[in-house]
Amino acid sequence: MTVTGFVRPPAAEDLQDAQERREAVRALLRWPLITAGGAHEDELRLVRRHRVALTRFFAESLGYRLTVEPAGARLFKTGLGRDATRPLPRRSGAPFTPRGYALLTLTIAALTRVKAQLLVDELVAAVRSAAVEAEIDVDLDAIADRRALHAALMVLVRLGVLRERDGDLEHWVEERKHSLLDVNRDVLGLLVAAPLSTHGSMDDLLAPARVPSAAGGARIATRRRLAECPVLSVEELPEDHAEWWRRNRNREREWFHDQLGLDLELRAEGALALDPDEELTDLSFPGRGRTSHLALLVLEALTDQFRQGGASASPRGEGAPAAWHRVSAVRLAEVTRSVVTQWASGLRRDQREDPGLAVAESMRLLESVGLVRRAGDDLLVHAAASRYRPVATLAERSTTGEQSLFDPDEPS
Numbered sequence: 001m002t003v004t005g006f007v008r009p010p011a012a013e014d015l016q017d018a019q020e021r022r023e024a025v026r027a028l029l030r031w032p033l034i035t036a037g038g039a040h041e042d043e044l045r046l047v048r049r050h051r052v053a054l055t056r057f058f059a060e061s062l063g064y065r066l067t068v069e070p071a072g073a074r075l076f077k078t079g080l081g082r083d084a085t086r087p088l089p090r091r092s093g094a095p096f097t098p099r100g101y102a103l104l105t106l107t108i109a110a111l112t113r114v115k116a117q118l119l120v121d122e123l124v125a126a127v128r129s130a131a132v133e134a135e136i137d138v139d140l141d142a143i144a145d146r147r148a149l150h151a152a153l154m155v156l157v158r159l160g161v162l163r164e165r166d167g168d169l170e171h172w173v174e175e176r177k178h179s180l181l182d183v184n185r186d187v188l189g190l191l192v193a194a195p196l197s198t199h200g201s202m203d204d205l206l207a208p209a210r211v212p213s214a215a216g217g218a219r220i221a222t223r224r225r226l227a228e229c230p231v232l233s234v235e236e237l238p239e240d241h242a243e244w245w246r247r248n249r250n251r252e253r254e255w256f257h258d259q260l261g262l263d264l265e266l267r268a269e270g271a272l273a274l275d276p277d278e279e280l281t282d283l284s285f286p287g288r289g290r291t292s293h294l295a296l297l298v299l300e301a302l303t304d305q306f307r308q309g310g311a312s313a314s315p316r317g318e319g320a321p322a323a324w325h326r327v328s329a330v331r332l333a334e335v336t337r338s339v340v341t342q343w344a345s346g347l348r349r350d351q352r353e354d355p356g357l358a359v360a361e362s363m364r365l366l367e368s369v370g371l372v373r374r375a376g377d378d379l380l381v382h383a384a385a386s387r388y389r390p391v392a393t394l395a396e397r398s399t400t401g402e403q404s405l406f407d408p409d410e411p412s
Helices: 012-030 041-049 051-061 098-111 120-133 143-159 169-175 185-191 202-206 215-228 239-260 290-309 329-342 349-353 355-368 383-388
Strands: 033-035 065-069 072-076 117-119 162-167 179-183 231-233 263-267 270-274 324-327 372-375 378-382
Touching: 012 041, 012 051, 012 072, 012 239, 033 041, 033 185, 041 051, 041 072, 051 065, 065 185, 072 185, 098 120, 098 143, 098 185, 117 120, 120 143, 120 179, 143 162, 143 169, 162 169, 169 179, 215 231, 215 239, 215 270, 239 263, 239 270, 263 383, 290 324, 290 329, 290 355, 290 378, 290 383, 324 329, 329 355, 329 378, 349 355, 355 372, 378 383
Parallel strands: none
Antiparallel strands: 033 072, 065 072, 117 179, 162 179, 231 270, 263 270, 324 378, 372 378
């Protein structure tokens, strides 16, 4: 008997391969450098197993280059341009300073010339030599530069470039203790995204890669923006890319769900990418802590401002609301002062003593997740901030149906 219209369901191994590839893709987006023997061996095993398919996927879908070697896997991402909101963090969580970046670069340069195993003092001497060659004034006997160098060394340990075989590198700054280090040259070779010799200036180094304006270029560039920054504003796209997005956004929502496991919220202003598993990010928001809580309260007050005033028109005259709403410096000061005064009892002691510091910390957090940005002395608030506005829900009594603030979250 012949059965017409029958479609063979995908084999179990096909579904498993697809799931493994998606897990590998998510791992590489989260950790662009995965080293052998590191903390993510399971993910590296998946990357090795699906190397060919993953290499093609990243090249065709996002314009990224994937390299898989015995030392590990490296996804060479293409930057989105200048962005000071996501600095390299030190172990304490504090951002790297310009001095720290300079010493990190000098240390990487020095490591290309040293032995595979050396004492930390030998590495310090090599860094001094690299600084002289680069004509950078470095004083590694001064505590500030020693701390900056120590931060660079700890980053390289975390990335697997350096491994402490013996000693106490943790307390090297204050106590000048000896430490014997192993240099993993294979991982070092995977670290730098592009040879500096290929760039003529700092602007060339930081500029995003040029993507053709054809449909393929629009697809790659727009996907890349959403993969790297979860807030997409159509008004900030080139006109041809914005037109492509308007035609294909529903199809792209399916692509992001199937390939990256992300859910897209489509709005008139653009889109917001959300990870249901809350994994595909290096900064959790809202998160926990008094700073996050204050940031949410400030967002609520700010979004109330432009909710009451109404959405502004799109600068392109297409009828869609603008993604960014301006709050003047004077109004911002009034709003934040009111929030801090109202919720002072919930702040940390140091935040109550210095409200300006508390506000600055919360604003830096909001800026780092792309919900606000500075415009001179004023502040721009993105429409996506409205989705984080706290909403109080009254619980209903299970017996009478009446609502009370004293009722538990769930009826008993």
